[in-house]
Amino acid sequence: MAKPPPPSYSKLLQQVRKGQVKDLELSLLRREVTVTYPAGAKVQVPVFNNDQELLRTAQQARVPLTVRDDRRDEATAGLIGNILLVVLLFGGLTLLIRRSSQVANRAMGFGRSQARIQPEGSIDVRFEDVAGIAEAKQELEEVVTFLRQPERFTSIGAKIPKGVLLVGPPGTGKTLLAKAIAGEAGVPFFSIAASEFVEMFVGVGASRVRDLFRRAKEKAPCIIFIDEIDAVGRQRGAGIGGGNDEREQTLNQLLTEMDGFQDNSGVILLAATNRPDVLDTALMRPGRFDRRIVVDLPDRRGREQILAVHARSRPLDPEVSLSDWASRTPGFSGADLSNLLNEAAILTARRDLQTINDQALNDALERITMGLGVAPLQDSAKKRLIAYHEIGHALITTLLPQADQLDKVTLLPRAGGVGGFARTMPDEEILDSGLISKAYLRARLVVAMGGRAAEVVVFGPSEVTQGASGDLEMVSRICREMVTRYGFSSLGPVALEADAGEVFLGRDWLRSDPHYSRETGNRIDTLVRSLARESLQEAINLLSPRRALIDRLVDLLIEQETLGGEEFRAVVSRYEAAREPVSAG
Numbered sequence: 054m055a056k057p058p059p060p061s062y063s064k065l066l067q068q069v070r071k072g073q074v075k076d077l078e079l080s081l082l083r084r085e086v087t088v089t090y091p092a093g094a095k096v097q098v099p100v101f102n103n104d105q106e107l108l109r110t111a112q113q114a115r116v117p118l119t120v121r122d123d124r125r126d127e128a129t130a131g132l133i134g135n136i137l138l139v140v141l142l143f144g145g146l147t148l149l150i151r152r153s154s155q156v157a158n159r160a161m162g163f164g165r166s167q168a169r170i171q172p173e174g175s176i177d178v179r180f181e182d183v184a185g186i187a188e189a190k191q192e193l194e195e196v197v198t199f200l201r202q203p204e205r206f207t208s209i210g211a212k213i214p215k216g217v218l219l220v221g222p223p224g225t226g227k228t229l230l231a232k233a234i235a236g237e238a239g240v241p242f243f244s245i246a247a248s249e250f251v252e253m254f255v256g257v258g259a260s261r262v263r264d265l266f267r268r269a270k271e272k273a274p275c276i277i278f279i280d281e282i283d284a285v286g287r288q289r290g291a292g293i294g295g296g297n298d299e300r301e302q303t304l305n306q307l308l309t310e311m312d313g314f315q316d317n318s319g320v321i322l323l324a325a326t327n328r329p330d331v332l333d334t335a336l337m338r339p340g341r342f343d344r345r346i347v348v349d350l351p352d353r354r355g356r357e358q359i360l361a362v363h364a365r366s367r368p369l370d371p372e373v374s375l376s377d378w379a380s381r382t383p384g385f386s387g388a389d390l391s392n393l394l395n396e397a398a399i400l401t402a403r404r405d406l407q408t409i410n411d412q413a414l415n416d417a418l419e420r421i422t423m424g425l426g427v428a429p430l431q432d433s434a435k436k437r438l439i440a441y442h443e444i445g446h447a448l449i450t451t452l453l454p455q456a457d458q459l460d461k462v463t464l465l466p467r468a469g470g471v472g473g474f475a476r477t478m479p480d481e482e483i484l485d486s487g488l489i490s491k492a493y494l495r496a497r498l499v500v501a502m503g504g505r506a507a508e509v510v511v512f513g514p515s516e517v518t519q520g521a522s523g524d525l526e527m528v529s530r531i532c533r534e535m536v537t538r539y540g541f542s543s544l545g546p547v548a549l550e551a552d553a554g555e556v557f558l559g560r561d562w563l564r565s566d567p568h569y570s571r572e573t574g575n576r577i578d579t580l581v582r583s584l585a586r587e588s589l590q591e592a593i594n595l596l597s598p599r600r601a602l603i604d605r606l607v608d609l610l611i612e613q614e615t616l617g618g619e620e621f622r623a624v625v626s627r628y629e630a631a632r633e634p635v636s637a638g
């Protein structure tokens with residue numbers, strides 16, 4: 054049904070008067086009237102606010118008029134809408150607050166220390182698992198008594214040490230020792246690396262230190278082990294970029310905590326480092342780290358004992374002599390030795406054998422010392438060149454009485470570009486005593502030049518290769534140290550340079566000026582060069598009359614790819630014996 058067009062207001066009044074309208078409905082809110090005609094059609098006509106005229110007219114014409122107060126509906130709807138809005142707002146706000154409190158919590162958690170705790174009784178490391186570092190062990194055994202029966206010491210007025218600093222190269226068993234103390238004493242073990250204290254936010258480190266000590270005190274007696282303490286314990290004020298940085302605040306907090314705990318609180322702090330030289334002196338004051346225990350690389354007997362400890366859980370072939378293997382691994386740390394046995398066990402499993410034999414240990418040793426083995430060289434010209442070079446080193450080390458003993462020379466290449474190598478066994482006595490003679494260093498120089506010398510003797514001075522660059526680097530370093538540090542040259546007994554070992558940024562950089570004149574500098578350079586040149590000449594002098602021996606050894610090496618020290622020496626001494634009468638005559 055088509056909707057009739059709405060009448061004008063006056064027309065509507067007329068229609069009402071004439072009774073052409075069925076009824077009217079007035080909406081107060083919308084200020085309009087809905088007109089229903091007798092035919093059923095409806096139209097809306099706008100009206101005045103508070104329209105009396107229409108009311109009157111409708112009344113006179115007896116047209117029913119309903120007034121709808123939809124303002125109230127509207128108000129209710131509005132009210133509901135408002136309430137809904139408030140609820141929504143409130144909900145949103147709660148959500149927001151909850152979220153931000155989570156973030157805040159996380160930020161708070163930042164200040165919690167990241168230490169790993171091993172509760173008492175869960176540590177199965179004992180002193181018997183630590184071998185080869187008898188002195189350190191002895192000193193630390195006392196700490197166990199401190200933890201177990203503190204009254205024995207306190208009753209006679211002895212103060213229990215608060216901190217023990219373990220100093221030694223990596224892998225020598227410092228962590229292991231700390232764990233063994235906790236294991237023996239049956240106390241909880243908190244361990245953390247000092248670097249974990251420090252975050253990018255200032256103040257976090259200090260709050261972590263506080264948290265760690267608070268938790269430790271709750272569990273006392275216990276042990277806190279801080280690894281690599283030099284990460285926070287460096288001398289204050291020595292950092293490049295200066296002053297009061299986050300690390301220093303962390304260190305200050307550590308010092309405060311150490312001062313803070315009572316003598317009988319039962320928390321013992323163990324810390325490990327291999328850079329005691331950079332530690333802040335405040336850390337070493339009595340009442341903090343009052344004890345300093347050196348954990349050194351093991352000697353031959355120590356190595357044998359460590360191997361024995363690690364061999365307990367691994368079946369060894371009866372042919373394996375641990376004392377031989379201890380002799381063959383000078384300079385190895387406990388961790389290296391454990392790694393050696395582990396590699397050997399892996400190789401044994403791969404070969405489907407039941408026990409670890411010498412062969413497996415040998416391969417493992419090579420793998421550890423020289424990287425992974427790769428396929429032997431095919432190219433024979435290159436192989437010969439490398440063979441001459443390596444035989445040069447091997448022959449000189451065999452000929453010079455002061456030089457190290459040859460362990461083996463091999464052409465089996467290693468990943469990393471090493472085409473072959475001549476391995477010597479460092480003299481145990483020298484390694485243990487740390488004393489190196491001038492004659493020994495001279496011999497090392499000549500041995501290092503052996504490769505280049507062999508190339509000169511065999512291929513001529515213009516055919517030498519860059520293969521000797523690594524040797525030359527070593528030669529230059531030794532020569533320089535001989536001149537500037539040990540007083541082994543005509544410059545006299547003066548030490549002109551300090552140990553250049555590791556530079557401690559901020560301390561050494563700032564005073565790296567040499568303490569000698571320019572002329573002395575020139576003389577040093579000249580002496581270094583002449584030492585190197587003499588060494589090369591000496592190597593050439595040793596090799597050139599033995600051309601036939603060199604060729605024979607190279608053939609042997611190319612044929613067998615590896616020559617053992619014994620075998621090598623046998624060939625050389627046979628040749629030398631035959632040569633003797635000639636040179637005598």
Ligand code: ADP
Pocket residue numbers: 182183184185186222223224225226227228229230325359362386387388389391
């Ligand atoms: P550090 O803390 O000194 O760097 P670790 O204590 O972490 O060295 O040693 C690593 C691993 O090497 C140990 O878990 C252990 O298997 C082995 N190890 C090191 N030193 C010894 C030792 N003296 N006796 C037995 N095992 C050792």
